[in-house]
Amino acid sequence: MRGWIPALLGLALALASLLPTAGARRSQDLHCGACRALVDELEWEIAQVDPRKTIQMGSFRINPDGSQSVVEVPYARSEAHLTELLERVCEKMKEYGEKVDPATHRKSYVRVLSHDGTKMDLSGVKFDGDVTSSLKFACESIAEEYEDELIEFLSHEAENVKDRLCSKRTDLCDHALHIPHDEL
Numbered sequence: 517m518r519g520w521i522p523a524l525l526g527l528a529l530a531l532a533s534l535l536p537t538a539g540a541r542r543s544q545d546l547h548c549g550a551c552r553a554l555v556d557e558l559e560w561e562i563a564q565v566d567p568r569k570t571i572q573m574g575s576f577r578i579n580p581d582g583s584q585s586v587v588e589v590p591y592a593r594s595e596a597h598l599t600e601l602l603e604r605v606c607e608k609m610k611e612y613g614e615k616v617d618p619a620t621h622r623k624s625y626v627r628v629l630s631h632d633g634t635k636m637d638l639s640g641v642k643f644d645g646d647v648t649s650s651l652k653f654a655c656e657s658i659a660e661e662y663e664d665e666l667i668e669f670l671s672h673e674a675e676n677v678k679d680r681l682c683s684k685r686t687d688l689c690d691h692a693l694h695i696p697h698d699e700l
Contacts, residue, residue, distance in 0.1 A: 544688075544689075545622055545623040545624070546623065546650055546651065546654050547654050547657075547658065547688045548682060548688050548689035549614075549623065549624055549625035549651065549654075550609070550625070550651050550654035550655040550657075550658055551658050551678075551681065551682035551686065551688045551689060552625070552678050552682055552689065553608075553609060553612055553625050553627075553651065553655065554605060554606070554655050554658055554659060554666075555666075555677050555678045555681060555682065556678070557605050557608045558598070558601055558602075558605055558666070558670055559670070559677065560631060561601050561605065562592045562593060562597075562598075562601075562670065563592075565591060565592035565597070566592075567590065567592065569590070569591040569592065570588040570589060570590055570591055571588070571589060571590075571591045571594045571596060571597070572586050572587070572588055573586070573587050573588070573589050573594065574586045574587045593670060593671050593672070593673070594671070595667055595671060598666070598667045598670055598671060599663075599667070602659050602663060602666065602667075605655070605659065606652050606655035606656045606659060607652070609648055609651040609652040609655050610648045610652065611627055611628060611629040612625045612626060612627055612628060612647075612648065612651055613625070613626060613627075613628040613638065613641035613642055613643035613647060614641065614642045614643075614647045614651075615640055615641050615642070616640070616642075618640075625647075625651055626641060628641060628643050658686075658688070662681070662685075662686055665681060665685055665686070666681065669681050669685075
């Protein structure tokens with residue numbers, strides 16, 4: 517009868533030691549998913565801008581020779597446009613749900629509303645206020661903390677921005693380099 521008390525105590529301690537790891541993994545999954553969703557949304561928004569639209573950058577002062585140092589750059593990837601996008605892009609997280617991988621129990625975040633209105637496969641996707649508010653909060657934190665990096669990567673047409681930013685530069689997805697590139 518007394519032998520089961522130490523065994524039960526040992527089991528309780530073993531389970532308790534797993535809780536911080538599970539919580540940390542949930543947090544890592546959330547931040548990784550928010551980073552990847554943030555980059556997806558920013559890239560989609562950039563692609564919606566007319567490529568012919570430009571913005572003038574540089575100094576508007578007149579040089580001694582009468583010329584100005586003004587350059588026209590594509591608006592879609594301009595710092596002004598990207599800053600504007602970063603201010604409102606996390607609102608899009610309400611269009612995401614949480615999907616748990618049955619094999620690894622890792623969470624990922626997927627769109628539940630398509631940009632073009634096509635039907636989405638929502639099997640196994642959890643969509644509620646807790647998920648969207650957590651994802652939005654994580655998105656806002658990432659957008660604020662990594663604003664300079666986001667603008668740096670997105671101001672130039674770069675390949676694999678999600679992996680380069682979310683995995684290599686920020687370590688938000690250090691576990692997730694195997695996640696496939698998803699299309700919106």
